Amino acid sequence: MQLKPLILCCGLALASVGSAYAQVPPVAAPDQMALLKSSDPKLAANKKLVFDMWRSIIQAGRTDLAEKFFTKDYIQHNPNVVTGRDAMVEYMKKTRPVRPIDPTITFPVISIMAEGDLVLISTVTYEDDPDNPGKRYAGTHFDQFRIENGKIAEHWDSVPKNKATAFINPNLIKP
Numbered sequence: 001m002q003l004k005p006l007i008l009c010c011g012l013a014l015a016s017v018g019s020a021y022a023q024v025p026p027v028a029a030p031d032q033m034a035l036l037k038s039s040d041p042k043l044a045a046n047k048k049l050v051f052d053m054w055r056s057i058i059q060a061g062r063t064d065l066a067e068k069f070f071t072k073d074y075i076q077h078n079p080n081v082v083t084g085r086d087a088m089v090e091y092m093k094k095t096r097p098v099r100p101i102d103p104t105i106t107f108p109v110i111s112i113m114a115e116g117d118l119v120l121i122s123t124v125t126y127e128d129d130p131d132n133p134g135k136r137y138a139g140t141h142f143d144q145f146r147i148e149n150g151k152i153a154e155h156w157d158s159v160p161k162n163k164a165t166a167f168i169n170p171n172l173i174k175p
Contacts, residue, residue, distance in 0.1 A: 023138075026124045026140045029111060046114045049150065050112065054107075057092060060096075060102070061099060070085045072085050073153070074152065076155055080161060109123055110124060118145070118146055120142060121145075123141050141158055142157060143157045
């Protein structure tokens with residue numbers, strides 16, 4: 001084994017360690033309404049359903065509108081929330097005050113994509129930086145919804161199981 005190639009490989013590996021932690025913060029799309037467009041009317045309707053649900057239920061806490069947006073047998077894959085529309089309503093009542101429905105999503109929305117019966121929405125999230133106390137960093141959160149007969153029938157997200165964060169109102173988390 002030659003020493004020079006080994007040293008070169010080790011040097012390159014060490015040099016890339018610092019760049020592995022570099023981040024370009026995600027940014028919101030400049031026009032949420034443009035994200036709702038699609039040449040396929042069904043995909044556009046599915047995106048609009050998720051958009052309207054987000055504004056009404058997630059942001060505004062208007063659980064009285066749950067039947068409009070969710071199937072009765074709604075399946076929840078977030079490990080902190082029990083499955084079923086009724087359970088989701090109870091969860092939202094505990095974590096969100098009722099407030100007016102905004103015309104847009106107040107979270108910074110990166111994208112809303114639809115394919116078949118699935119809609120994926122990605123948003124910018126802000127977390128406490130464990131390496132820099134008192135500072136926050138921007139990351140990306142993903143929510144995916146399955147649409148069935150014009151209502152949301154299933155939900156997946158990127159939230160880990162954590163009792164400490166199970167009852168946090170995400171509408172209050174800002175940069």
